[in-house]
Amino acid sequence: MGRAGAAAAAVSLSRLTRVFGTQPAIVGVDLSVQRGSVVLLRGPNGAGKSTLLRVIATALTPTYGGGSVLGFDLVRERDQVRRRTELLGHHTRLYEDLTAVENLRFACALYGADARRVAEALERVGLAEVGGERVAGFSHGMRQRLALARGLLRGPELLLLDEPYAGLDGAAKAMVDQVVLAARTAGHTVVLATHEPVREGLVTATVSMEAGRVLREPAMAPEPVR
């Protein structure tokens, strides 16, 4: 894919391989995700979904191959990628001894986001009432929602969600869906890896992975939400 094509795609990967020691986690992945789409990553445990998301987020460097995210090279322009991307993974990356508000304010300081959006973000995930409480007392679901609120602070152009429904109740799952839909409405791109069934009409394309390889490329055109 040429530079123009890569810039048009939110994610464009070419023969991307990541090896841990001698163990390949993803092998020769070619993938193109169109801007504004919501792509579902499917596959059994160990298929390489989390590794793929972490490579796209620049948390991991490709061992071979490469690609671009939002038009920026994954390795050479990783700071540009990081400014525009949010990864919500297995870890919530919160500080237990800080309150919810303090955690979000710290995130604002790191990302240069407007600290005045903290209250609004907490409101959106239903944690406004407990903003002054320490995260140590939060349940798993509350921590997940707070991590989601942190992701909302700066409106990332690419949202990478790794098992976002894990351990959440129905209401919290619906909240995740709302965030995904809002991102899509804003023209942002979402890549979602989950084992759980997703709400109908939420995703616009599905990518299957197995043993570190992509089995099927996503459809290019985003479908309207039903």
Added chain:
Amino acid sequence: MNGARLQRRSRTRGARRSGSRFLRLIQSRHRYVPGTVFAIAAKDLRVEARGRYAAGMAVPFAATLLIAFGLSLGPGRTLLEATAPGLLWLAVLFAATLLARRAWEAEAEDGALEGLVLAPVDKSAVFAGKAVALSVQLLALEVAVLAMVAVLFGLPVAGNPPVLAAALVLGTIGLAGVSSLFGVLAVMPRSREAVLPLLVMPVATPALIAGVKATALATAGRGGDAGAWLGLLAAFDLVLVAAGLLVFEQLVED
């Protein structure tokens, strides 16, 4: 004449332009650095204030170390006084590794370290923020340790307070820098906890020796002779902090 003047003026303008371009480059690269350093240091100190890890772990550890050494050395006042500066700095060094490990463990507990790596900030600011927070904690700890050595070992801390303070501040910056730099390695995947003291102790030796010598001279009322040792501490700080700012990104990035 006019031609030469124009040429000089043009050269000056060119130098100014390239100078301002260089400044702009530095400013854009380090746009958020002071804010980031402050944010990370403030966050670490807030976590420490809530969890009281220094008070609950490092101070009792330092007290135990001093008492154990005091008992093993026996009641001879001269020997206790002579060894007191060394014991003070050993207590500070061990406390620094303990506190640095705790500070990085807080980053590793729920993947927060990855959050720092993925944040679009200069990674040297992360190192500086951690080192600043650790320096503040160590300076607070040193007040307690100094009181302990004064009481237990009879160290005359009022000998030359400015030189003693300079030795403590300079030594603290160096030890905080070393511990913060290597502390991150202790919480990286596939690393072992024992790696921290194994790396910190040898590298910190020059600061330890200079700190002990400067403290001994200051408490003996010969602070005027401590200039060379204070200079060594300052040089150690410069080298360590510069190395930390330069290599930290290589340590934390994949």
